Amino acid sequence: MAKGKKDLDLSTEEKIMEAARKVFTEKGYAAARTRDIAEESGINLALLNYYFRSKEKLFELVMLERVNKLFGAIIPILNEESSSLEEKIEGIAGSYIDLLTEHPDLPIFVLSEIRNRPEKFAALVNARDRVTKSVFMKQLIERKLSVSPFHILINLLGMTVFPFVGKPVLSKLIGKEAEFDELMKQRKELIPMWIKMMLN
Amino acid sequence: MAKGKKDLDLSTEEKIMEAARKVFTEKGYAAARTRDIAEESGINLALLNYYFRSKEKLFELVMLERVNKLFGAIIPILNEESSSLEEKIEGIAGSYIDLLTEHPDLPIFVLSEIRNRPEKFAALVNARDRVTKSVFMKQLIERKLSVSPFHILINLLGMTVFPFVGKPVLSKLIGKEAEFDELMKQRKELIPMWIKMMLN
DNA sequence: GTCTATATTCCGATAGAC
DNA sequence: GTCTATCGGAATATAGAC
Structure with missing residues (x-):
């Protein structure tokens, strides 16, 4: 067990x-x-x-669960009708860091299995419209940024998810596991601050 | 070839x-x-x-090559004696985006193989001192930031490397392959700009 | 439903001819 | 050095007793 x-x-x-x-x-x-x-x-x-x-069948069930867990933490927030853009940014950074602190190998598992068999699993994350036509993207467009809104989304996800993808390497640089977790906890407030700077 | x-x-x-x-x-x-x-x-x-x-032996040779390719693109820049912090940031973003545009699956390959067998390959990237004691980190510390210098390093790598790790998913959101590459090209100048904002 | 034993397939590695 | 043929082990899947 x-x-x-x-x-x-x-x-x-x-x-x-x-x-x-x-x-x-x-x-x-x-x-x-x-x-x-x-x-x-x-x-x-x-x-x-x-x-x-x-x-194979057992794996498909597990994979479906993991994909839903990984993307289910963000998609609902992207599509909230009543929250502001800033609130969504805080929500995504916060809930993702909480989720990934508990399940650090979730992103690298999902991403590498999708890469290994894109024909089979890329469809699972067929979130095209749910992301590109989300309230979040609409709110970003309203800000009339000088760059594509995708850059902001990539930055938000990159700063939030990447440390966990790179954890096998980064945690060695940083030192103890506890220090890694402490840094991630700080990032729940820091990332929204940095992203907001990019909106001006 | x-x-x-x-x-x-x-x-x-x-x-x-x-x-x-x-x-x-x-x-x-x-x-x-x-x-x-x-x-x-x-x-x-x-x-x-x-x-x-x-x-196994063939794989070890390939893995050694790939790790050196991935980390060899950044370590020398981190340790340049004569360049400024800003120049290093531009150098890392630029050379990494060039490298990864040509070899998009390099990071996910290296990171997932290290995760699969940390006891074997984590030593390969024993860059602890070469990073933590690098000129780049010293220059960051001199700036007397209100946050750990690791946050800046993580942000730089996250914004630069993550889009390629997430490419199987992100490229579906963005649309055509060419548009993905165009966004990455833009980021060679955008990322240094964003990082510099974080230094104030 | 759960087990032991076995069938079957697959894959890394080698023997041996040329 | 290069090939064909094959060995031997490992891993998935199934048969059949309980």
């Missing part, structure tokens, strides 16, 4: 899903073995196929 | 390395098959082992 978590009241199916989330996210699809998942969940290898039919 | 080029005068060993660079970088170590590499290089599978002994 998993690390801190208990498997006390989980159904067998849930135990397998829980283990699959962990193993796939840590190692990626290709390097993950169904035996790892079976062992991690404390059940037998045959049961994995009994419940999920194949490694 | 890269994509457009032909393999005309390449030695067998170079043809295999060339194919290995391509296949490993595109699919990652675990998903790459030595048969893919052999086919891509137009030679036989046995020759791969004849020249490189194993998949």
